[in-house]
Amino acid sequence: MTIEKAQKIVSLEDQMEERSRLRLQEQAQQPDEQRAGPSSPGAAWDRVQISRHQDRPYTLDCFDRLFDSFREIHGDRKYADDRAIVGGMASFKGAPVMVLGHQKGRNTKERLERNYGMPKPEGYRKALRLMKLAEKFGRPVLTFIDTPGAYPGLGAEKRGQAEAIAYNLRSMAGLRVPLIATVLGEGGSGGALAVGLADRILMLENSIYSVISPESCSAILWKDQNHVREAAQSLKLTAQDLQRFGIVDEIVAEPPGGAHNDWDQTTSALSRALSRHLEEVSALDPEDRIDSRHEKFRKIGEYASRV
């Protein structure tokens, strides 16, 4: 490839990223209701709305309330610091732990800075770096999930979004220290799972976990945007559905109406659950823990065998 051609491609890419940034900026300025679409009586869709509520406690809000201190560190040591994922050491009931999770923004500026909580490969690589650091020093890892999904952009693809997620999954399966994942808000597909392969999975009562957003599901299967309620219902994405499938170990109760009504009450319930599960998982030998983590996922799936 000639240098001119390569430069042309690079500048084209910059233009595209710039356009996409501007578009996100436009979206960020729209009121939330408009972005989320009309509300509806569908129970699953209501949950989706609550899980995305603009006043819902985000990862850093939970860190503030769950931990005595949080010392953030940055970067994947390869390419960049992805602000859609935050992480570092924290003190949980007096004991050092590694904590990390997706971070959304609450206003236009923050939303853009955090890319709506949609990580790029460098975000997942940062997360794994922190987990490996915890493993080296024998500290447990607590992850927090709240993302619409992994970012579908040019640069993310070029730098190996799929590889980053895949490598996290395989590495987490073999991590020697305790791993607990909590879904705080949106569990958006592979972008959520990439920090979600854990010994225990907790979900806040109104959080969701899905292979695809109801909006995209409606667009693909119904060929329009008018069937988000049906899609949400069909996808079985609520915490209760996931518990039935044997994926979720505990549902953490939220205050009436949802976590946005009382952050402190939400996080104190979560704190109790985390501490109980952490104690149970920490009691196991590393080898046994890795085996039982494998068994947890090995069992997931429902199918029929021909007799």
Add this chain to the structure above:
Amino acid sequence: MSPLRYDGGMAWFKREKRPFRALPEEDRRVRTEGVFTKCPDCGSIIWNKELAENFLVCPRCGHHFKIGARKRMELLLDDGEFEEFAAGIRSSDPLEFEDRKNYRDRIEASRRSTGLNEAVICAEGSLRGHRVVCAAMEYSFIGGSMGSVVGEKITLAVERSLERKIPLIIVSASGGARMMEGVLSLMQMAKISSALSRLDREGLPYVSLLTDPTTGGVTASFAMLGDLNLAEPKALIGFAGPRVIEQTIRQRLPEGFQRSEFLLEHGMLDAVVQRKDLRAFIGDWLVFMDHAPSR
């Protein structure tokens, strides 16, 4: 160079005598009649016998036609022979999913058109004399999508490889996780990756071959976890599908974006290998990898 130079046995002569198999749905569209096929890339009209002898690759422009799971096994394994296992596992429609169509009807339609129970077949066979476990995906079965059955069957393939201490080869062709099994589909990524973590710890070889197209949750789990990640030329490979990216950035994507050669250039693939060279390439690497003093 003749394709025979890359093949250890007499497989190709034997195969010539077989009747030409019906191509899966995807490829049938390009057939003009029973005898000739039109290349979707260069427009050449190719005699089917010539196409079959050329590994279903266009002899004029090198376009790699999509091929089904059984054909893939035949092309990859010694004498085209393999013993299938876990063939009876079928979807139970765990979500009782209904959109405009019934999921059960979609499955039935795919079973009829492909003659397979699901979007992957698992088998044991030999590749240049190396005993291997091989799983090959079928794109024409609901877009090669991965639900509980695909997840279970690929996990069983990993486990068979662990039990028998023989290499694993997975050939991907998939649009990703299967929407109609919701989060159960998503969790198959974790299940298979966890099994692959064991395979890796045991030092057993795993070759991942990505074919056109491989996207979504399949790329973001087992397809990118090979000791070798290989791809056929010009295969579409990515996490997000091109349409999703175009909608996000509101721009047409550059030519060649997310194709094998693009991924190779950006360090995501070990090699792009022509279909006719796959047996030789993988065979040589199996010699290299079938050696672990610590095992």
